[in-house]
Amino acid sequence: MxxxxxxxxxxxxxxxxxxxxxxxxxxxxxxxxxxxxxxxxxxxxxxxxxxxxxxxxxxxxxxxxxxxxxxxxxxxxxxxxxxxxxxxxxxxxxxxxxxxxxxxxxxxxxxxxxxxxxxxxxxxxxxxxxxxxxxxxxxxxxxxxxxxxxxxxxxxxxxxxxxxxxxxxxxxxxxxxxxxxxxxxxxxxxxxxxxxxxxxxxxxxxxxxxxxxxxxxxxxxxxxxxxxxxxxxxxxxxxxxxxGGLAGMRLPEFLTKRMSSEPHDGSRTILRVIFKGENATEPMLARLGSDLGIEVNILAGAVDEIAGRPFGMLVVSLRADAAKIAEARQFLAEHGLASEVVGYVA
The missing domain is CATH 3.40.50.300 (P-loop containing nucleotide triphosphate hydrolases)
Incomplete structure (x- = not known):
């Protein structure tokens, strides 16, 4: 038009x-x-x-x-x-x-x-x-x-x-x-x-x-x-x-104040996980613990609807070494979930 x-x-x-x-x-x-x-x-x-x-x-x-x-x-x-x-x-x-x-x-x-x-x-x-x-x-x-x-x-x-x-x-x-x-x-x-x-x-x-x-x-x-x-x-x-102005899309302030861009001894990796379409309601994070043995802690997130389709974002912390984090991200990707490392917290 x-x-x-x-x-x-x-x-x-x-x-x-x-x-x-x-x-x-x-x-x-x-x-x-x-x-x-x-x-x-x-x-x-x-x-x-x-x-x-x-x-x-x-x-x-x-x-x-x-x-x-x-x-x-x-x-x-x-x-x-x-x-x-x-x-x-x-x-x-x-x-x-x-x-x-x-x-x-x-x-x-x-x-x-x-x-x-x-x-x-x-x-x-x-x-x-x-x-x-x-x-x-x-x-x-x-x-x-x-x-x-x-x-x-x-x-x-x-x-x-x-x-x-x-x-x-x-x-x-x-x-x-x-x-x-x-x-x-x-x-x-x-x-x-x-x-x-x-x-x-x-x-x-x-x-x-x-x-x-x-x-x-x-x-x-x-x-x-x-x-x-x-x-x-x-x-x-x-x-x-x-x-960042949308509810559920921004990182909570309590997290950004403590977060660093580089890992250090004992730090937890902060991961943003994006759930799209049908995967928005699947319990994939629970499977990180049961299938890969990775401890997952949910810090923030929301499930919403964009243009009539379900969409979710969760911010989680993982206690694992770099190799295990890479394995976790690969596991999520194989199940249709995007993820990005946004920082590290002691």
Whole structure:
């Protein structure tokens, strides 16, 4: 649905002759019908990337294709036509305070010149879709944050777009409301076959809803692919740092304070073990003790779900020499479990 082909974007840096590189030679494909997440720290280039999709910014170099059309090459008239096929959901809702929920949703249809009867037929089922049929005549000041965002989502769907862009749509919401909005976006994706491209700095959002993910850092895509594969087989330092914010993925502080990078006499090896898919619930650590005679102590961990598939991480300490540790890791690998030595503790 969207393809970035060697896209770069530079901005002038104030009055100086220097330039700020917002995006640098980005190649990325957003599969049709997918929910694709773009994740990165503040200033990484996420917002610039999404603004290129609907033509709010033009690339300095490269092409941005939306449903096969090069957005950057369009004149203003053709760009308006493309924008009608792209819905946009904002972090701070951007509702007009003087208009009811119904009229906020109707706004893009009014701008497009749709008659009132047709607007009624379009907006009423949208209110039902987002669960706000009883709020149609309420003003934004009378709605909660989650309800405002639902109005924003319905408004984005009013012109029957093929693509929905979400710009930090849940950042201003509490965790429970965030979950309900993500459930709604997934429902829209499934029922309407709508491609969703969302940007966020929250790994929890990507973990919950995205089929595919791209990690952006310093204007470059440093890692991308199916969400489960990126989360469980990440190699880039930025991805590891972002994953550290997920519950169960970080090392406990009591451990990091005592841990050293080199072994010494009597130290225990700290091993991070990754459980993927069906192996996430298998008692493999117990078998290290029964089959190999290695003493295992569980220090931290969790079993969770990423993109609908089970995933677990356990941090364990092993009392064994280097040869036995190598044997243990080989045993785990033979049973489909990844592991890495993260340090040593006395």
């Amino acid at each position: 969207v393809a970035f082909e060697q896209v770069s974007k530079r901005f002038a840096a104030g009055r100086s002759s220097n330039e700020v590189v917002a995006l640098d030679n980005v190649d990325l494909v957003v599969p049709r019908g997918s929910v694709t997440g773009i994740i990165g720290r503040s200033g990484a280039g996420k917002s610039t990337l999404i603004r290129l999709v609907n033509g709010l910014e033009r690339p300095t170099a490269g092409r941005v294709l939306v449903d096969g059309v090069d957005v950057a090459g369009l004149g203003e008239k053709d760009l308006r036509s493309v924008r009608r096929a792209i819905g946009m959901v904002f972090q701070h809702f951007n509702l007009l305070s003087s208009r009811t929920a119904f009229d906020n949703i109707a706004l893009p249809l009014e701008i497009a010149g749709v008659d009132r009867q047709a607007i009624e037929k379009r907006v009423t089922p949208l209110l039902e879709l987002v669960g706000l049929s009883d709020k149609r005549d309420r003003y934004p000041s009378e709605l909660s944050g989650g309800q405002k965002q639902r109005v924003g989502i319905a408004r984005a769907l009013a012109t029957e777009p093929k693509l929905l862009l979400s710009d930090e749509a849940t950042s201003a919401l509490d965790p429970e409301t965030t979950r309900s909005i993500l459930d709604l976006l997934r429902k829209i994706n499934k029922e309407l076959g709508l491609t969703v491209l969302l940007i966020t700095h929250e790994m929890e959002v990507v973990k919950t809803i995205a089929d595919h993910v791209a990690v952006i850092d310093g204007g470059r895509i440093v890692e991308s692919g199916p969400t489960f594969d990126v989360f469980t087989g990440h190699t880039h330092a930025t991805t590891r740092a972002l994953l």
